[in-house]
Amino acid sequence: xxxxxxxxxxxxxxxxxxxxxxxxxxxxxxxxxxxxxxxxxxxxxxxxxxxxxxxxxxxxxxxxxxxxxxxxxxxxxxxxxxxxxxxxxxxxxxxxxxxxxxxxxxxxxxxxxxxxxxxxxxxxxxxxxxxxxxxxxxxxxxxxxxxx
Numbered sequence: 001x002x003x004x005x006x007x008x009x010x011x012x013x014x015x016x017x018x019x020x021x022x023x024x025x026x027x028x029x030x031x032x033x034x035x036x037x038x039x040x041x042x043x044x045x046x047x048x049x050x051x052x053x054x055x056x057x058x059x060x061x062x063x064x065x066x067x068x069x070x071x072x073x074x075x076x077x078x079x080x081x082x083x084x085x086x087x088x089x090x091x092x093x094x095x096x097x098x099x100x101x102x103x104x105x106x107x108x109x110x111x112x113x114x115x116x117x118x119x120x121x122x123x124x125x126x127x128x129x130x131x132x133x134x135x136x137x138x139x140x141x142x143x144x145x146x147x148x
Contacts, residue, residue, distance in 0.1 A: 002147050004018070004020075004147050005142075006018065006142070006143040007124040008140065008141055009135060012134055012135040028053055028059050033052055041080060048082065057082065059080055059081070064093055065115045066095060068099040068106065071104070073101040079114065
């Protein structure tokens with residue numbers, strides 16, 4: 001239920017791995033209501049799901065990725081997709097608080113969309129063709145696949 005994208009440098013061991021989407025176990029995950037109550041997904045989700053997932057609704061948690069506008073690192077985020085009984089999906093993206101690499105706040109860009117699979121794939125393929133951003137080595141491979 002998801003796409004695996006990865007690049008790896010065989011010279012220095014640097015690389016990134018992206019598990020886009022979500023596996024089968026992320027449908028109505030048991031911990032999502034507790035996370036929502038704690039405020040992990042913001043006030044809107046706290047109001048919508050803070051008392052539990054209503055009967056007939058489906059919640060899907062997925063991995064999302066954001067590119068830090070300050071240092072270019074890719075940061076793991078989370079999205080919730082909520083279906084209220086067959087009327088379509090509501091997407092909610094939780095933007096990470098700050099970049100773990102450079103420490104800059106990402107909240108200034110709260111409207112920042114997550115990276116698409118195409119953007120992540122282009123990143124991986126780009127390093128495979130131009131070389132490793134860490135050591136400059138040309139022995140970089142790009143791997144794609146599916147996961148569940």
